[in-house]
Amino acid sequence: MKATAIxxxxxxxxxxxxxxxxxxxEHVLMLLLMSPAVLVVFVLLLIPLGxxxxxxxxxxxxxxxxxxxxxxxxxxxxxxxxxxRISFIVTLLALLMGYPIAYAASILPRRWSMLVxxxxxxxxxxxxxxxxxxxxxxxxxxxxxxxxxxxxGLIDAPLAxxxxxxxxxxxxxxxxxxxxxxxxxATMQKIPSDLIQAGASLGGTPLHVFMRVFFPxxxxxxxxxxxxVFVLCLxxxxxxxxxxxxxxxxxxxxxxxxxxxxxxxxAASAVSVVLLICVLAIFYVVSRLxxxxxxxxxx
Amino acid sequence: xxxxxxVGVSIRSIxxxxxxxxxxxxxxxNIEPGEFMSLLGPSGSGKTTLLGALGGFVMxxxxxxxxxxxxMTYMPPHKRxxxxxxxxxxxxxxxxxxENVAFxxxxxxxxxxxxxxxxxxxxxMVELDGYQDRGVSQLSGGQRQRVALARAIVFEPRLILxxxxxxxxxxxxxxxxxxxxxxxxxxxxxxxxxxxxDQREALTMSDRVAILKxxxxxxxxxxxxxxxxxxxSFVASFIGDSTLLPVTRIDEHTVQLGTHTLRSAKPIAPHAxxxxxxxxxxxxxxxxxxxxxxNRLPCRVVEAVYQGDSLRLFxxxxxxxxxxxxxxxxxxxxxxxPPLGERLSVVLHPEDTIIVPRAGCAPxxxxxx
Ligand SMILES: Nc1ncnc2c1ncn2[C@@H]1O[C@H](COP(=O)(O)OP(=O)(O)O)[C@@H](O)[C@H]1O
Ligand SMILES: [Mg+2]
Numbered sequence: 001m002k003a004t005a006i007x008x009x010x011x012x013x014x015x016x017x018x019x020x021x022x023x024x025x026e027h028v029l030m031l032l033l034m035s036p037a038v039l040v041v042f043v044l045l046l047i048p049l050g051x052x053x054x055x056x057x058x059x060x061x062x063x064x065x066x067x068x069x070x071x072x073x074x075x076x077x078x079x080x081x082x083x084x085r086i087s088f089i090v091t092l093l094a095l096l097m098g099y100p101i102a103y104a105a106s107i108l109p110r111r112w113s114m115l116v117x118x119x120x121x122x123x124x125x126x127x128x129x130x131x132x133x134x135x136x137x138x139x140x141x142x143x144x145x146x147x148x149x150x151x152x153g154l155i156d157a158p159l160a161x162x163x164x165x166x167x168x169x170x171x172x173x174x175x176x177x178x179x180x181x182x183x184x185x186a187t188m189q190k191i192p193s194d195l196i197q198a199g200a201s202l203g204g205t206p207l208h209v210f211m212r213v214f215f216p217x218x219x220x221x222x223x224x225x226x227x228x229v230f231v232l233c234l235x236x237x238x239x240x241x242x243x244x245x246x247x248x249x250x251x252x253x254x255x256x257x258x259x260x261x262x263x264x265x266x267a268a269s270a271v272s273v274v275l276l277i278c279v280l281a282i283f284y285v286v287s288r289l290x291x292x293x294x295x296x297x298x299x
Numbered sequence: 300x301x302x303x304x305x306v307g308v309s310i311r312s313i314x315x316x317x318x319x320x321x322x323x324x325x326x327x328x329n330i331e332p333g334e335f336m337s338l339l340g341p342s343g344s345g346k347t348t349l350l351g352a353l354g355g356f357v358m359x360x361x362x363x364x365x366x367x368x369x370x371m372t373y374m375p376p377h378k379r380x381x382x383x384x385x386x387x388x389x390x391x392x393x394x395x396x397x398e399n400v401a402f403x404x405x406x407x408x409x410x411x412x413x414x415x416x417x418x419x420x421x422x423x424m425v426e427l428d429g430y431q432d433r434g435v436s437q438l439s440g441g442q443r444q445r446v447a448l449a450r451a452i453v454f455e456p457r458l459i460l461x462x463x464x465x466x467x468x469x470x471x472x473x474x475x476x477x478x479x480x481x482x483x484x485x486x487x488x489x490x491x492x493x494x495x496x497d498q499r500e501a502l503t504m505s506d507r508v509a510i511l512k513x514x515x516x517x518x519x520x521x522x523x524x525x526x527x528x529x530x531x532s533f534v535a536s537f538i539g540d541s542t543l544l545p546v547t548r549i550d551e552h553t554v555q556l557g558t559h560t561l562r563s564a565k566p567i568a569p570h571a572x573x574x575x576x577x578x579x580x581x582x583x584x585x586x587x588x589x590x591x592x593x594n595r596l597p598c599r600v601v602e603a604v605y606q607g608d609s610l611r612l613f614x615x616x617x618x619x620x621x622x623x624x625x626x627x628x629x630x631x632x633x634x635x636x637p638p639l640g641e642r643l644s645v646v647l648h649p650e651d652t653i654i655v656p657r658a659g660c661a662p663x664x665x666x667x668x
Contacts, residue, residue, distance in 0.1 A: 090555070157523065194389040199391075200375070201376050201377070202377075202406055202451075260555065
């Protein structure tokens with residue numbers, strides 16, 4: 001039905017504007033060229049997503065059973081609460097650590113700033129799995145951290161740094177830090193040094209200029225970095241699974257348990273859909289404040 | 300805003316190296332209180348670096364900077380109390396016009412109740428009162444420039460620095476702003492150091508002009524001095540619109556140009572390479588009425604280009620040397636111009652016969668002190 005309506009409309013327009021017809025042919029050609037890519041995206045992304053959403057509403061026929069369970073059962077509520085809390089703490093810690101790093105990288109001479117950024121990004125290229133195990137070893141009862149603290153005499157008994165929420169937070173902050181530093185650096189590095197010089201020449205102390213000029217202008221980077229880290233953290237799986245020791249359950253672990261233990265694809269799908277909706281909602285709210293391209297780094 | 304005491308600036312043998320480039324080479328420059336001093340030079344000659352040393356953004360490798368009786372060489376920028384207008388204007392994009400202009404007042408912790416009046420006064424100076432609540436992005440280039448200016452004068456600095464403040468504006472606006480800036484300078488009575496690469500702008504606005512080349516101070520003087528007594532061929536070619544022709548010295552007041560002998564009113568020091576600097580507007584068509592002592596050059600018209608306000612003639616001397624002259628485009632003057640190819644004679648007054656040594660070329664050893 002719709003197709004005929006379009007076919008009726010376009011020839012009418014192209015009568016009036018011959019170049020439009022040419023442009024349309026070009027559009028068709030472009031679409032043809034893009035079609036393999038579109039097909040891949042469709043097959044790999046949209047079909048599974050549709051299937052996922054379908055599953056979440058299926059339990060021997062259409063049913064809201066899975067969603068009902070999520071919104072009524074304490075274990076689900078609790079998991080989502082833990083997930084959001086951890087994500088929030090991780091985001092704040094990543095910001096507190098990432099801001100000075102990005103700031104240093106943005107004001108240092110180019111050679112040094114590249115070194116700082118390389119140090120931030122380098123771990124990024126090693127497997128998340130390897131880094132999770134590395135944290136396990138570092139933070140365990142007889143790990144380097146505890147041994148050192150004991151050795152120095154700061155503590156009398158080993159601290160429980162791992163197999164709990166603290167361990168999850170430490171390792172996740174480490175893994176997600178580049179996602180905070182890179183958008184921050186991209187924003188800071190675009191703040192013209194003229195503005196900082198102008199601030200100083202007008203009588204602003206370095207602190208005043210930072211608070212009144214640099215920081216406000218870096219806020220879009222702060223928002224971008226926080227959004228990325230928060231959203232990635234919401235769906236984090238390997239690190240909390242390994243470093244959290246099974247006691248700190250995040251939403252993604254609920255998905256895997258529903259499948260691995262109970263083979264309940266419907267329940268797993270429903271949790272995924274709720275997570276997805278949360279992520280989209282966050283992106284929507286943030287995109288009203290900062291253009292979305294900026295968050296995703298496309299500029 | 301009231302008349303205020305202005306301060307003199309003393310730049311004492313300042314040098315600045317960046318790795319192997321010498322951005323400033325032993326520059327000494329004294330600027331009088333209340334003076335409008337321009338730093339003029341081609342791009343890369345060190346103008347911004349010198350301004351940076353005054354503003355506190357560039358730490359000189361050696362030498363010192365004094366403002367009034369205070370050594371400011373190592374004083375951080377925010378303590379200097381110098382108003383700076385940046386080439387990019389450097390307005391804070393997240394603040395309104397009013398907030399931008401109030402920035403220096405806030406930074407100085409002046410009582411908030413005094414801000415609106417002072418912001419208003421400063422904006423009125425640049426004819427932008429009423430724009431307080433506008434966003435910076437809503438302003439045109441000329442308006443931004445004026446906001447930057449208001450922000451630099453609102454705290455009543457005794458010294459104002461400007462780095463090519465008009466270079467981003469179109470020609471017409473630039474010329475209006477030149478007059479505006481001069482007016483403002485007189486009104487404020489502050490000392491102004493003004494950077495430009497536009498010689499006409501420097502001559503229009505300044506009490507004195509300092510000419511920089513490759514980090515060196517070549518010559519400093521009033522506009523007429525630079526125009527009429529350029530120190531060397533660099534200044535002569537940079538200031539005004541001139542043709543440089545090699546000449547040989549015959550005696551203190553005479554040089555040989557090809558087969559012609561020219562008299563110069565000013566004494567000519569012996570030098571290995573001397574050049575005659577003919578400014579296009581100093582040549583006149585010989586109508587036989589000029590005094591006998593004047594320099595006459597027989598030539599031929601090769602081309603005439605009509606440029607609206609003037610006519611530019613390209614001439615060829617008898618020995619083939621090309622020169623050019625400018626003739627104001629009023630009727631009586633245009634009538635005197637012969638058709639292309641025709642012979643004529645042009646005159647150059649001995650007072651306008653400027654002989655300069657070639658830049659970067661040492662005078663003969665006997666003259667070195
Ligand atoms: N921060 C810097 N690092 C290295 N070289 C510089 C720096 N600033 C200026 N220079 C060099 O110093 C010279 C003078 O520059 P500048 O003062 O900006 O000239 P101008 O303002 O007259 O165009 C140039 O050769 C420039 O490349
Ligand atoms: Mg410059």
